[in-house]
Amino acid sequence: MKLATYKDGSRDGQLVVVSRDLSTAHFANGIATRLQQVLDDWNFLSPQLHDLSITLNHGKARHAFPFDPAMCMAPLPRAYQWADGSAYLNHVELVRKARGAEVPQSFYGDPLMYQGGSDDFLGACDDAVFASTDWGIDFESEVAVITGDVPIGATPAQALEGVRLLMLANDWSLRNLIPDELAKGFGFVQSKPATAFSPVAVTPDELGDAWQGGKVHLTLQSTWNGRKVGQCEAGPEMTFHFGQLIAHLAKTRQVRAGSIVGSGTVSNKDWAKGYSCIAERRAIETIEHGAPKTEFMQFGDTIRIEMKGRDGLSLFGAIEQTVTDPG
């Protein structure tokens, strides 16, 4: 099933069930009003949503209405946890190579992960507002999961069972603020502003056999100012699958329902696949020509992030944002 959260002026919005083809939606009122509620009580509430989803997909839901991604908040407009991995080591290798640094051997066994702010997410079509382009505005196209409760010390296999929903993320990054925060060692606060998520979050069964071994075996498309800049395969080159990422997070603490875990920038060794963030393009330019050429984003720039299923239909709907000044 596919779930979204409609804007209604409240902080948590209104839960809707969306049809598989993203054409229609139906309020989940009678079942639950907010997605967090469903995650808190998944075994009781999700079967009811699933029934509504079947009715909707058959065109038989009485109060269905046309689905509008612009009406969407993030599926979880605010969450109790957002932990973003860096599971595509190729990305790390490129960025390090560009600055003449080695990738420590430990990075291949122990995932990089940062704890992000989760109090204020952006909807898929919300403007991304930044005070200055001097900050080095960049998108990052990612896959993310929402978990149920995962016990402390869970194995990767156990942790993988905790995956409830999948979605796409645009992990906005302010590249020129990153070096100072990296140097401090305490992670990212100012250099990682509000993250945006796809219009809908979907249960793993919606992916069919494209969801395998804790990875999404599909192509993530990134389109910057109307130009397709990334067609990256999210599956084979993911060094750590989602079960491993969640288990990393759960090593010393419980992971509770509604935690969002991200894959990090999707990245492929084959440069012809393009890029899922500008920083990677600039790293390649530096490796090839000694200096970056492509500038970061300007006010008015647009970014579209989307993933199609094996049937060619948009799986999560598209993230489509415009970079804007505070006005």
Place this chain on the structure above:
Amino acid sequence: MKLATYKDGSRDGQLVVVSRDLSTAHFANGIATRLQQVLDDWNFLSPQLHDLSITLNHGKARHAFPFDPAMCMAPLPRAYQWADGSAYLNHVELVRKARGAEVPQSFYGDPLMYQGGSDDFLGACDDAVFASTDWGIDFESEVAVITGDVPIGATPAQALEGVRLLMLANDWSLRNLIPDELAKGFGFVQSKPATAFSPVAVTPDELGDAWQGGKVHLTLQSTWNGRKVGQCEAGPEMTFHFGQLIAHLAKTRQVRAGSIVGSGTVSNKDWAKGYSCIAERRAIETIEHGAPKTEFMQFGDTIRIEMKGRDGLSLFGAIEQTVTDPG
């Protein structure tokens, strides 16, 4: 007023108003069931809680009952944000000096802050469960605030107006896991397990003139295995006040209601005041004798963290936890 969250088997517990002397409490049912609700709608709900608080303090609340800190979850049992500063530079200076490193000059103008997990907090009297003492189990006694909505780009003065409630925190730290995570630069995931908070959260007016300039001018007591090890002044040596910490967090993103911001380990230049975490004691031992002597915590160890008001009464109730193995 003083607020607490009682355990009732649910994820968010039941909001109670607690009397100033911490002797009695009253369910806030008719007004709000959860603290996050109140933070989401502060201007409407907090005056109603304030009225109940006055009635309770006058001994006139009809259904008052004896207050039991052991029944408390964290005031916010889970939150949308937990950002912990490191506002007492003396702590940073000591830890660095012990390992022969300088404090970069930038640290005096730009606060250190890490984003912590906020999906699963501990109540004040909950056991702190760890799989192994090899991890280097340590307490950190801190002051923390809960904010309302703070706009992006807020000045420190504006940010300070966003402080709704104050409480104490025990920011559990796994010292032997920290060096590897620090080296990665992405902040703390495994080395910062679930944080505990004091039984009650209080509005700033409860502190009288001890709340001044965004700092708490009172003594934070830490008692380890029954021995008073810290009597640290939380006010004068706080390099960054809470308005500055919140403004740091709000530079590139909105800070939404229910965000928790911590002070970091309270620390004084006068070593006679003792310590608010064992790591600091070990740093001093290293500076004095070339090596640390005091071991980190063992299973069965207890830690009590408390702060008394100018009237000598416990302001937030005590955090009283026992370190235990998973059994």
